[in-house]
Amino acid sequence: DVVTTLASDKKGISDKNIQKGKMFQEIGRHVKAIANDTNAPKKKISKMKRFFRAVKKAFKEACKAFVKTGKEAFISEVEAEFEEEIGKVKKTFGMYSLVEETTYQHMLLYFAEDMELIGSMYIAKGRKQNTASEATQLQ
Known part of the structure; x- marks a missing residue:
C-alpha cells in the first residue's frame, strides 16, 4: 500500500543519511590520524596545499573502507557532497588559521x-527519519 511504500522510501533516505554520516566521521578520523602522524614528511610547501592534500588523502582512505562493504555507488554520491564541503572550506579557509600561531x-x-560534526548531524537526521517512518508504519 501507499503508506508502506512511503515509509520504505523514507527508510532508504534515512539509511543514506546514516551512511553519509558514517562516511564523514570516517573522513574526520583519517584527517585526525594524518594530523597526529609524527613521521609525516616536513616538506616546504604551503600550509594550504598540505592541508588539502591531507584532506583528499583522508577521503580516499575513508572510501576504501566503504568499498570493502560493497557500497561503491554510494561513494560517488558522497564524493559530490564532499567536494561541495571542501569548496565551503576553501572559501572560509581563514577560519582554520585565524591566528598566525x-x-x-x-x-x-x-x-x-x-567532519565528525557533519557526520553526526547526518546520522541524527537519518535516525530521526527512521523513527518517523516506523511511526508511519505503525499507523
Missing part, C-alpha cells in the same frame, strides 16, 4: 572535528 596540525584537527 595556528599550526598545520591544528588546522587538520579543527577540520577533523568539523
Whole structure:
C-alpha cells in the first residue's frame, strides 16, 4: 500500500543519511590520524596545499573502507557532497588559521572535528527519519 511504500522510501533516505554520516566521521578520523602522524614528511610547501592534500588523502582512505562493504555507488554520491564541503572550506579557509600561531596540525584537527560534526548531524537526521517512518508504519 501507499503508506508502506512511503515509509520504505523514507527508510532508504534515512539509511543514506546514516551512511553519509558514517562516511564523514570516517573522513574526520583519517584527517585526525594524518594530523597526529609524527613521521609525516616536513616538506616546504604551503600550509594550504598540505592541508588539502591531507584532506583528499583522508577521503580516499575513508572510501576504501566503504568499498570493502560493497557500497561503491554510494561513494560517488558522497564524493559530490564532499567536494561541495571542501569548496565551503576553501572559501572560509581563514577560519582554520585565524591566528598566525595556528599550526598545520591544528588546522587538520579543527577540520577533523568539523567532519565528525557533519557526520553526526547526518546520522541524527537519518535516525530521526527512521523513527518517523516506523511511526508511519505503525499507523
